[in-house]
Amino acid sequence: MPLKKSRETLKAVLLDKTAPIESRPLRVASVDVPSLSEEEVLVKIRACGVCRSNLHMIEGEWVKRGFPTKLPIIPGHEIVGTIDSISRGVEGLEVGERVGIQPLYHACGVCDYCLGGRENLCKRKVLTGQSVDGGYAEYIKAPYRFVYKVPDNLDDLEATPLFCPGVTAYKAVEYSDASLGKTVAIFGMGGVGQVALQMAKLRGAKVVAVSRSKKHLKVSSELGAHSVVSPEEEDIVKYFRRTNYADSSIVFAPYDRAIEEALKATKPGGIVVLGISGSIKEFPYYEEKIVKGTLIGTRKDMREVIKIAKDGGIRILVERHGLEEANEILRRLKHSEIEGRAVLTP
Known part of the structure; x- marks a missing residue:
């Protein structure tokens, strides 16, 4: 069916040029409501999470990776909203339904990765808020095959973080082989780390939470961490040596030091999962540890x-914060001042 626009323009947060977040590079502007192509839906956004990867892109750290692919761009990739309108070819979704959108905006569907169940590695994948306009806005269009229905028992704020920290944590915990009787160390206990802690516990693993933030360690204890450790107060490597090491480690802390500590904290033959970019200065190949990204x-x-x-x-x-607060919320995120997950609402 043809697009029925609720309005001609929408409010959005735009990035015109990559720059340090302290320079307030994001601006609120009025832009046209996007027109739909076949098999797309227009979603009226109710909430969009604020992710550290947004910060990396905004500050220009991902230019060498080719992101953002266009400027200006609307950042944001963990989104919950309601379907405002649909185009020809959309199946299984109706106007008014509540849905979510994750970072994987689209994949080709025909390459070896897509056909092998690893569409996130598709060379032609499109990323929400990095390749196309994202969720720091009132509306977003998306391919209906990459839109997910949100259960009625989850409110908007509960559901929004599922679409980035939720799926990121799930993958990391799955790769870590967390299971009953095993110890998993998680380095970086912000929003993603907190979800990973809970997912590892659901698999029966003991979780050691590692963070520089006292706030994050407090939250980790409340969420059921077996123990919490701060590198500001204790030598992390000595701690794990004393406690017989971790079977696997997951790193979300954006520091090379955390990667080095995770490698040393993990027992020989164990698994280290990296959910961030960084450098490994020296790899102990003789211990047969497995590193996964x-x-x-x-x-x-x-x-x-x-x-x-x-x-x-x-x-x-x-x-919960408004779109106008995007610069300040990202600044706070940069300095680990957000306890859980910040969410912007139009």
């Missing part, structure tokens, strides 16, 4: 995360 999930991963949340398996602390 992970970032975004597939549609299958996303549906599993939604099911876990629907069943009450995870809890995410959320701060």
